[in-house]
Structures are given as C-alpha cells and as structure tokens.
Amino acid sequence: MPASARRVLALTAPGLAILLLLAGCTATPDPAETRESSALPSATPSGPDVARVAGYDVGDFPPVPLFALPDLSLLDTSASAFTIATGEEFTAVPGVSVQPAHCDGAGVPSGQGTAYLYGDGSGNYVGPDGTVQNFGDGSGISVIDGVTIQNFGDGSGTYTNGTVTIQNFGDGVGNYTDGSLTVQIFGDGSGNFTDGSTTIQNFGDGIGNYTDGDVRIQNFGDGSGTYTDGTVTIQNYGDGTGIVNGVPIEVEPIAPVPELGVFPPIAALAPLSSCGTTITFxxxxxxxxxxxxxxxxxxxxxxxxxxxxxxxxxxxxxxxxxxxxxxxxxxxxxxxxxxxxxxxxxxxxxxxxxxxxxxxxxxxxxxxxxxxxxxxxxxxxxxxxxxxxxxxxx
Structure with missing residues (x-):
C-alpha cells in the first residue's frame, strides 16, 4: 500500500506568495498484514463499500494546510524610498537657489525634487511623485505615487497602496490584506488565513481548522480529527480507530499541525548622507x-x-x-x-x-x-x- 499523497497548492496575490503544504497522513496498514482488534467489527478498510477521499486511502484525509509568511519584499525594497542624499548648504548666490542634491544609489543627481538636510541625520524630500521624511532616528514616512510607507525604526512598520496593506509589529506579529486575502501571524506559532471561501486557523499548539466550501478539516492536536466534504465524513479518534460514513475502520492517528513562522523585523533607516549640492538657475x-x-x-x-x-x-x-x-x-x-x-x-x-x-x-x-x-x-x-x-x- 503506497504512502499517503502529498499535495502542494500555490496561492498568489499582489505582493504576497502563500504556500499551502498538504502533508499526507501516516500510511494506513497494508490489508495483507492481518491485524486483530476487538474494538472493531470485521470491516475491511480497503473494501469497495467504504467511502474515501479522492486520492487518499480509506480513513486518510488531507491535514490542515500550512501557509507561509507574507512576502515582505514590499516593505524591504520600499526602504529605498527613504534613501535621500543631501549636501551641505552653500553660500547664497543672488539670482539662483542652492539646495542639497537628491541622488540615486550610485550618487548620480536625479535633477528632480528638492531635498532638505537638518544636520542631525534627518531631512525631507519633495519631488514630483511624492514626499519623503527621514527623522534621523531610524524612522521615517514616505508617500510616493499613492504608496504610503511608515518605518518606526524599531523593526515595525506599515505599507499601503490602497489595495495591499502590510502591518509589521516588529515582534514577530504581522498582518497582510489585499481586499480578498487576509493573513495574520501572531508570532507564537499561530495564525489565520482567509482567501474567499478558504479559511485556515492554526492555533500554534498542534490544533488547526480548515474550511473551503463544503470541505471542513479539524485537527485536535492529539492524533484525532475530522473531515467532511458533504459526501464523505471521517472521524479519527487518535487511538487507531475511526469511522467513515458510519463504518468503523482501523486508521493511524494524524500528526499535529506544525507551528507557523514569524514576521522578521524591518531594518531601521540610516541617517541621511550627503552626495552633493545643486545650484539652480x-x-x-x-x-x-x-x-x-x-x-x-x-x-x-x-x-x-x-x-x-x-x-x-x-x-x-x-x-x-x-x-x-x-x-x-x-x-x-x-x-x-x-x-x-x-x-x-x-x-x-x-x-x-x-x-x-x-x-x-x-x-x-x-x-x-x-x-x-x-x-x-x-x-x-x-x-x-x-x-x-x-x-x-x-
């Protein structure tokens, strides 16, 4: 008898990659190997009269899926919005304006916008696409092309573009939502996932629930659990016994739901550095x-x-x-x-x-x-x- 199947489902959303791992349960015994159990009637686990979940052996069913952390690259890469290079003040020249230069990562002046340096590592930039504020203590705010980023300098921060919102609390806790998809990570191994009709609850202690339309999976963390899809109903008691649509069977206990990861902290912003000065006529x-x-x-x-x-x-x-x-x-x-x-x-x-x-x-x-x-x-x-x-x- 082959081992239970492993299914991998990939769900994607703007700025987010969710990986659902449906790990198979422990393989059920080969019917060729005779087992005696006084607790069960003479039901044949693999018999044609016992219902089963498609792709699984009698009594087996998919576990509560895992989901990966949201993709934080939106917050990571957007930190470049705070990289404003400014220069020292120049002696005022009649008829011209003198401002610190706004440069790209290679130190090349962009020629766009106005940057201000306040001497303590803080500064502002106002350009055609938006504004950036760096407070010099690792924190800052940018509003560029409708995207608002807040970095609080302590590993926490937020990102929103009107559709996608990411909240990172810096202590392993975080939230992601894009209007249809919602992910919550609580930092203690637990979390929630909702995408339309699909809902996953992971309690971080081996217990979890999964619901998608008519399909409902419950894992009680002690080897027991239930499955129903409107046609097949399975109860696994965690002691080697179970019931499929009212028929007693032999079935292995199910593994507990693994813990989830945490939100990694966001790097603090570096104080503003100087790349030069621009004199404008x-x-x-x-x-x-x-x-x-x-x-x-x-x-x-x-x-x-x-x-x-x-x-x-x-x-x-x-x-x-x-x-x-x-x-x-x-x-x-x-x-x-x-x-x-x-x-x-x-x-x-x-x-x-x-x-x-x-x-x-x-x-x-x-x-x-x-x-x-x-x-x-x-x-x-x-x-x-x-x-x-x-x-x-x-």
Whole structure:
C-alpha cells in the first residue's frame, strides 16, 4: 500500500506568495498484514463499500494546510524610498537657489525634487511623485505615487497602496490584506488565513481548522480529527480507530499541525548622507526664452558663482541644461545642451574647477508641464533651468 499523497497548492496575490503544504497522513496498514482488534467489527478498510477521499486511502484525509509568511519584499525594497542624499548648504548666490542634491544609489543627481538636510541625520524630500521624511532616528514616512510607507525604526512598520496593506509589529506579529486575502501571524506559532471561501486557523499548539466550501478539516492536536466534504465524513479518534460514513475502520492517528513562522523585523533607516549640492538657475536668470545666449545682465551672477566655486575649492562640477515640454524632443535636447555649454564657457575662464556640460532636454522635469491635460505655465517655468551639481568631496 503506497504512502499517503502529498499535495502542494500555490496561492498568489499582489505582493504576497502563500504556500499551502498538504502533508499526507501516516500510511494506513497494508490489508495483507492481518491485524486483530476487538474494538472493531470485521470491516475491511480497503473494501469497495467504504467511502474515501479522492486520492487518499480509506480513513486518510488531507491535514490542515500550512501557509507561509507574507512576502515582505514590499516593505524591504520600499526602504529605498527613504534613501535621500543631501549636501551641505552653500553660500547664497543672488539670482539662483542652492539646495542639497537628491541622488540615486550610485550618487548620480536625479535633477528632480528638492531635498532638505537638518544636520542631525534627518531631512525631507519633495519631488514630483511624492514626499519623503527621514527623522534621523531610524524612522521615517514616505508617500510616493499613492504608496504610503511608515518605518518606526524599531523593526515595525506599515505599507499601503490602497489595495495591499502590510502591518509589521516588529515582534514577530504581522498582518497582510489585499481586499480578498487576509493573513495574520501572531508570532507564537499561530495564525489565520482567509482567501474567499478558504479559511485556515492554526492555533500554534498542534490544533488547526480548515474550511473551503463544503470541505471542513479539524485537527485536535492529539492524533484525532475530522473531515467532511458533504459526501464523505471521517472521524479519527487518535487511538487507531475511526469511522467513515458510519463504518468503523482501523486508521493511524494524524500528526499535529506544525507551528507557523514569524514576521522578521524591518531594518531601521540610516541617517541621511550627503552626495552633493545643486545650484539652480531658474528660467530667465541666464537666458531669454528659446535662446542659449547668456543675457548681459547675467554676467555678474555668474561671476559671483565663480567666486563661490573658487572659495570652496570645488575641483569638479557638472552643468546640466533642462527645458519644458514645448517643442520637439530633438529641439529641446539641442537647446539644453547649448545652454549647459554656454555656462561652462562663461565660467571656465574664471575658475580652476573642471566643468562638464550635459543636456537633458525635457526628460527631467521638476514640475508637471500639464495637469489633467491642461497646460501648466508655472510648472513649465520651473522646468526651464540650468543646474550646477557639485559632488561631495570623497
């Protein structure tokens, strides 16, 4: 007689992988091996007149399923939303704004948004997609593209995007829900799982229940349990005896339900680090509309910037040009490159700083050029700019 079958069911949901392991019960005795029992009548366990669960031997039935922990990668990977790099404050230059730079993981300035550093490891970032706050003590909050993440710095945190909600309490306890699927982990080996008509209860002490439509499984943790699917009803008394649809049988006790795992804690946020400073020349400060010729009245402003670069001993800086979205991509790209090159030419004779020029056209807006399909002149004005990025000294 073969051992009981093992079934593996995989249920998936957005941001969550649930693995249900239906471990088979202990194999029932081979009918060829004669067993005597005064407690049972002369019923034949494998006889055709005894009902059985499809795929299982007489008296066997699937155990209460296990379910894995929710996939916490949403909280883990989203921690990068708090990785805001900022720079030291620069001496104010008339006609330009000076802000700490927002960089990506490679230290490259994104050219989008405004970052603020408060000197104690804390800071804020406001960009076109949302806001980020880092409180400098390992905790922080981000709201980006409708996703809200809270990291409390003690291993706990929350994630929600309007559909999926994850709560991690940092002590092994956590909840997950996405509207139809709900998972609760209580940290002591117990937990609950609900997905539509499917419900699993694991009490952490070997006891558990499973319900899915007409199918109901109970495991009492002492070798006994019950199964019913509307057609087959099995009672296992845990002492080697049982009943199938009223027919007494011999059956092995069932194994207790294993304990569940725990929610791992979330890593605390690191204090904000510096990648550099961005000096921004807003629209109209250096150039007339559509032109790459530096305005005569901008000469004094560039001279002031040159003195600041020299006084600060800046060895390298990157000049980038940016446009709004009016006109063709190719025309905007050419204009942005020409403007960046014009600034480099104007400063090169005044500083020892190694300057490089690059144009990004309309690809790095800091504000919306349109809102709900309607032109946004104020946003376009912010997007027309030239920036000088001064990386933090190694």
């Amino acid at each position: 807003r629209d109209g400060v250096l150039f007339d509309f559509g032109s790459s010729d530096i305005r005569p009245d901008a000469t004094a402003t560039l001279a002031t910037v040159a003195r600041v670069l020299s006084d600060a001993g800046v060895t390298d800086a990157q000049v980038s040009g940016h446009t709004d979205a009016i006109g063709s991509d190719s025309a905007n790209q050419a204009l942005s490159e020409s403007r960046a090159a014009a600034v480099v030419d104007a400063l090169s004779g005044q500083v020892d700083t190694r300057l490089t020029a690059e144009g990004f056209g309309e690809s790095r807006p800091v504000a919306a050029n349109e809102i709900d399909g309607v032109d946004n002149p104020a946003g376009r004005q912010l997007n027309r700019r030239v920036e000088i990025f001064i990386p933090t000294a190694p």
